[in-house]
Amino acid sequence: MTQRIDEGPAVGARAPRFLLGFFRRGSTAVRLRGFCAVRCISVVAVTALLVIVLTVGAFFAALARGPIASDWLAPKIVEALDDLYSHRYQFGISSVAIASTDHGLTFTVNGLAVKSGERTILAAPRAQLSVDPRALLIGRLTPRRLDVLDLELRLEVLPDGVVAISAPGADPVAIPLDAPSPAEPAAEAQVAPVAPSLRQAAGALRAVMNFIVDPESPVAAIDKIGVSNARLVIDDRTLDKTIVYDDLTLSFDKIAGARRLRLGATGSSGHVGAEVEAKGGMGERRTLDARLRSLSMEEVALAAGARALPFDTDAPLSLDLHFALAGDGRVVEASGKFSVGEGFFRLEEPDAEPFMLQELSISGRWDMERRLLAIEPVEIRTSVARLSFKGALTPPAEGTGVVGLSFDLARPGAFLPTRHGEAPLVVENAGLTATLDLLAKKYKVERVYLDGPEVHATASLDVDGAQPDGTHLKYAIRATQTPLRSVLRIWPTQVAAPTRMWMDEHITAGVMRSGTLTADLDQQAMTAGRYERPPPDAALRGDFDLDNATLVDAVPGLWPINAMNGHIALTGRTVSFVASSGVMESAPGRKLAITEGVFRAPSLGFDPAPAWIELKLAGGVEAVADILSLKSVAPAASLPMDANQLKGQIEGKLRIDFELGLAAKEEHTRITVDAETSNLAMERFIGKERLEGAALRLVSDREGLRVTGAGRVFGAPVTLDLRRAAGEKGQAQAQLSFSLDDAARARAGYGFTGVSGVVGVQVQTRLPIEDSESQFEIDFSKAALDHPLPGVTKPLGKPGRASFTLVKRPDGSALEQLQAEAGPQQFSGVVELGRDGVLRSAKLSQAKLSPGDDMRLEVTRGGDALKLVVRGANIDARPLLRYLSQPSAEPQAAAAAGKPSNSDDFDLDLKSPIVTGHGKQILSNVDLRFERRGGKPRQLSLTGNFGREPFAAMLTRHPSGAPQIDLSTSDGGAFLSFLDLYHRMESGALSATLLLNPGRSDGTMRIHDFYLQNEPAIRQLVMQGAARTDDKGAAHFDPDSVKFARVQSTFTWANGRLTMRDAVMSGTDIGLTVDGYIDLARDRIDVSGSFVPAYGLNNLVSNIPVIGFMLAGGQHEGVFAVSFRVSGAFSAPVLTVNPLSVIAPGLLRKVFGIVDGTGTGRLPESATAPR
Incomplete structure (x- = not known):
């Protein structure tokens, strides 16, 4: 015991002081009892601690293996959520598990349901709830973070405008986008709408800030609210379109004295994000910053509750907003920036042309001193313009809804070229002044102006949305001394679209000296415009005075008309262009001066739309021929000749009726021409001969083409009458009447020996003559015929004619249906000519030189010679004998020129039982064979009988080698009378020789035993x-x-x-x-x-x-x-x-x-x- 007591100080030294004091004051027994108590308490504490540690360790060891089911906590969690939201909602949970997450100890809730009254407003398959750990130590569940997981939300836009929101397990909610106001009694006075004011806007901003930062707000007690791995499906039945957003995340956090809301999702256009951050507390300076990124216009429209927008774009949208409130709640700062990224932009108008956006940004800030929203800068960078503006928006005064808006150009800008070769249209000054009455639904743009080196334009706009029949739109556009191409570049494509389109396509140059375009459109007219129907005629009016304009393709393919001065007048359904001057050049040197010109389209809006152009022209006929040869014009009024062959002057009117539009048909084009030519020349009019000095009247209308007049061909006068029926194409039927004198016939290559005087020729043909059959009528009444063909004669003044059909063939031509007569002389048959005009063959079924002739003639060419076969029952030889008695001009001319005769080599085979000569002498049973080569006879054999007396002639050779004809007959008197040499001799044996020398014949003659009577x-x-x-x-x-x-x-x-x-x-x-x-x-x-x-x-x-x-x-x-x-x-x-x-x-x-x-x-x- 002593030892144990001795150890007391040591133990006491280690014990707490209050125990030492206790032991000092008590007895030893008491001390022992106290020591035992201490030891028990210590053991219990250590044991409890070990249990707790072991329990916590086991708990976390179990968490490491997975969530721990804790359904017994469900009532506690429901109670905690009810307390958090002041029992405004009823919460339900199907099961609870405790899990370890990145946010620490978390309650995983399955089957989370939130009700408002009897309606389930949220049903999520899973959620995570984080609680305050300090409150948890004292046994309280205080939620600090709520994350809803795997939520699928469905939003349906119904055709009647109602939006239905639903989630799996939740009751759908229908929210009308445009809820109609309840019907009010008729006697009750209409309550005027309340105008939005700055005070209301500031109040709304304060309410938002208070909701975020006020400690008493529903969201102030929780550190974070979030939605993760959610899915949003938007079914827009108005557009029959479904939009799906995956990976939807939503978080609301409190960090470092700030509140931050983040939203993100992945849609069809990519990732969409939004962030709102609020700083400050109640009674101190507070700020709110909002940022939205990569929004599509489709998403904005959906968020705004708009079924359709008046435009379409795929450009991403961004928005930045900044607000600051003073401690007393005053708005001390407000600024923002709206940005549009790259993409296309197109108004929902049929005639609006889309363009590409590179950048569109609008920055603004609230100016406290001037009490307005300063908008600076507005940057516009598109494929059609580069502009920068600055301006201001004046909010409505208290009790009014009038908003003032003004913009001015911040620096010089430009409209970019839309065509190759165009330069940018520089704008040095521009501006806009507008008044928007939001309550009265009246929006007025008092003035829009553009000014630059090549543009001087102003405009005004008035929109009245309070009319009983719908919105009314009025506008007026004015321009002075502005190039027309500049006007078209600033003219919106959807404004008076048909007129603008026509001017853009057809007027490529010129200056608008002055121009005005005004419109007054009601709702019905604007709706019609969306369906590409024109407005009422009186709803639109335009007047434009042009100088030095260029008109192209007035008719498809027509050459440009330059240097035009004129006036354009248009209405809702018509357009007209009246020109006072102009020049058109179809080719170098082929010019037409336009002294008057009119273009009219009286019924726009139809497809096709009728139109016509009428020009008063003066200039080269070649240019008019080029016009009539156009592909779009030729089917209606083409000329049957090559325009390159025409030269001369023309003056007259040209009218072309045609159709405009996609459904236009070329066959409906109608041409009307009424013109007169002077000094007209046409190459290769007849063969290689040209028409010269022609004065013609040309008319082309519904009845067809008619050309009449006179000119000169072969140096001789010719009258022309050309006709082609309406609807016919290609060649035209022409009648040509010539009067050919000797010189004209020689020039034409028809200077036949033996024809003198004036020969009338009438030709009916299809032009061009070389490509068609031609009917020839030749009148010899004013001509004398002196053996142009052997035996053919006719005195001047006596009738004579010939007719035939000239038919072109691949290897030449033919004179078919040949009919010729001059007194008793008649010929009929067919003559064929080669390509060079040389006779190839002839077949005359009738050949009469005298009334009693019965003779047929066939001519064929074999090699270099013609073969003539003459067969007859009765031949009167007197005309031939008269021909032979005449001097031969051909040998003389050839001899004078030192050339051989040009006569064809030929072979003659003639047989006839009766050949009548002079003096009623008949040579019977005639058989004649004759050959000529090189202009000289090569063979002659002639036999016959004068009565019973034979006659013979044959060709022999003189000792000199010259040809010699030997004649013999027993009736010399008949022979001389037959030849018309002498008629008073009877009988006589005749023999003669005739030596044929060039240009003459020498001979001797002997006759025996004859009588002279x-x-x-x-x-x-x-x-x-x-x-x-x-x-x-x-x-x-x-x-x-x-x-x-x-x-x-x-x-x-x-x-x-x-x-x-x-x-x-x-x-x-x-x-x-x-x-x-x-x-x-x-x-x-x-x-x-x-x-x-x-x-x-x-x-x-x-x-x-x-x-x-x-x-x-x-x-x-x-x-x-x-x-x-x-x-x-x-x-x-x-x-x-x-x-x-x-x-x-x-x-x-x-x-x-x-x-x-x-x-x-x-x-x-x-x-x-x-x-």
Whole structure:
């Protein structure tokens, strides 16, 4: 015991002081009892602590493994939430679990339900509740943080405008967007709406601030309220569209003396975020900052309760707001900024053109001194403009709803080019002044102005939303001395859209000297505009005076009309443009001066809309032809010719009726032209020939195309009558009437030998002539025909005509249905020509040179020669013989030029049983074959009969190599009469040779045993030179039928002239010598010679040398003879006889003949050489 007591101080030293004092005062037993109590208490405390530690450890060990179900805490949590919200709501929890989270010890609540009355307003599958741990130590549950998890909220916008909000397990709530006001009794006076004021706005701001920072507010007692991992579904049935937001988070935190609200979600346009932060407490300076980021206009509209906005954009929206309140609740600061990011922007107007936004920001601050909202700056950066404004908004005065708004340009801006090559439209000054009466729903823009180097415009606007029939809109736009392109760049596309669109597309340059556009539109007109229908005619009025304007595509494809001065007038349904001057150039040098011009569209708003343009033109006809050749015009009024071939001047009117709009049809285009040309020329009018100096009247209307007038072709006058029926395309039917004289025909290439005078030609064709069939009518009444074709003749003034159809073929052309007649001469058939116009073939089913002809002719070209086949039953050869008796101009011209003849080489094959010649002579059973090459005969074979006497002619060769024709017949009289050389000879065996030389033929002729019947010259010579009876009265011979034994002569035939030399004709009773010529072409004769009576006796002396010449005068004369001369017209010759020659011997007779011109052998000077 002692030892234990001795240990007391040591123990006491370790014990507390109050125990030491106790032991000192008590006895030892007492001390022992106290020590035991202490030890018990210590053990209990340590044990309790160990239990607590073990319990807490076990609790946290259990938490580490997962939440701990604690449903027994549900009533406590419900009670705590009821106390927190002052029993305004009823809370329900299905189960509770304790879990460890980032926020510490947390109660996980399942099946959280919140009711207001009997209606469930929130039902969340899970929630997390954090409590105050200090309050928890004393057994109280004080919530400090509430997070609602996995909430799905559904918002439905119904077609009737009601918004229904629902969540799983919650009763849906229907909230009308536009709740109609209850009907009021009619007798009750209408209560005027209360105008919003600054005091109300400040009061609302204070209420928001108090709600956030007031310690007595429902949210002041809790540190954080949040929603996590939520989902929001918005079903907009008005637009049949569903919007889904995932990962929706909402948090309300109290940190460092501030209150912060954050909202975030992921929608179709990306992540959306909002943040509101409030600082300060009650009775001290308080601030509120709000920031919204990446909002879409769709979300803003939904939040504002608007079903549809008047515009559409995909640009992100941002908003920053800052407010500050003094301790007494006064608003001392207010500012904000609204920003729009990149995206497109389009008004919900059919005619509004979208554009791209790069930046749109509006910054503002409340100016305490001036009591207004200063808006500065307003930055606009789009694809069409770069502008910066500053301005102010004056709030309504107390008891009114009138808001004042004004803006001015902060610095020079510009409207950007909308077309390639345009320069920016600089704006140096701009501004806006407006008054907005929010109560009366009247909004008035007193003045909007734009001013710059190329723009001087003002405007005003008046919107009245209080009219019984809906909103009324009035506006007026004015511009002076502003380029038209600048006007169009500042002209909103939805204002008078059809007119603006037409001007933008068709007027590319010019200055608007002055212009006014006014409108007065009611609700119905504005609604019609949204459906692209025009307003009433009187609702819109525009007048614009233009200088130096350029009009393009007035008609699709029409060339620009430059330098136009005019006036544009428009109404709600019409537009017109009256020009006083202008110039159009379809190609370099092809200009048209427009002295008057009118464009009208009298019924806009229809598709298609009718329109017409009328121009009074003066200038080159080439430009008008270009207009009529346009693709949009040609189907209605194209010219049947190439515009490049036309030159000249034109003056007249052009009207084009057409359609505008997407449904316009080219076939409804109508062209009306009424113009006159002067000095018109057209290349290749006929072949290569041009029309010159034409004065034409051109009319194109509903009846078709008509062109009439006169000009010159081939240097000769021509009248033109061209017609084409309405609706026809391509070529036009034309009638051309020519009067071609010799020079014109030569120029045209139709200068045929034997045609003289004026030939009338009428052509009916489809222009251009080279591409179509042509009907030709040729009138020879004023022309003379002298063997243009062998045997064809017609005197001047007698009728004659020809007609045929000229048909173009790939390898040439053809004269079909050829009909020609001139008196008894008639031809019909078909003629084919090559591409070069050379005759290829001909088939004349009828060829008449005389009334009784029955002849057919076929011509074909083989190689370089024509083959002519003539078949007939009866052929009158007299016209051909007359042709052959005429001088040939072609060989002479060729010889003069030193060139061969141009006549075609040909082969002639002629057969006819009857060929009639002169003197009623008939050559029967004619078979003629003739070939010519190089202008020279190569073969001749002619057989036939004069009665029973044969006739033959053939081509042989002279020893010199020249061609020679040998003729023979037993009836020389018939042959000479057939040729119309001499008609008083009967019978006689004739043989002749004819040597064919260039330009002439030389020959000899012999005839035996023939008679001369009733020859006046013989009768007169006999009377002058010899007695016809003997002494007994018996007749020596009959002068009316004198027989000759022979006649022989050498002759030359050239150019229709027969020249005889040393011609001797003798018989038993009479002899003649003849020298001279007979010119059949000129109907002249001049021959002289000697008549020798009693030729058989009288001629004997002539055979004695020397003496015979002295006494007889020559070998074929006699001692007694009569000198004679026959001269004058061959058809009426004059016989001259020298009586003294009867008594003069031969040599003396010759002398007398020289004196009086009757001497034998005399040749007139003109006849000494063939012509």
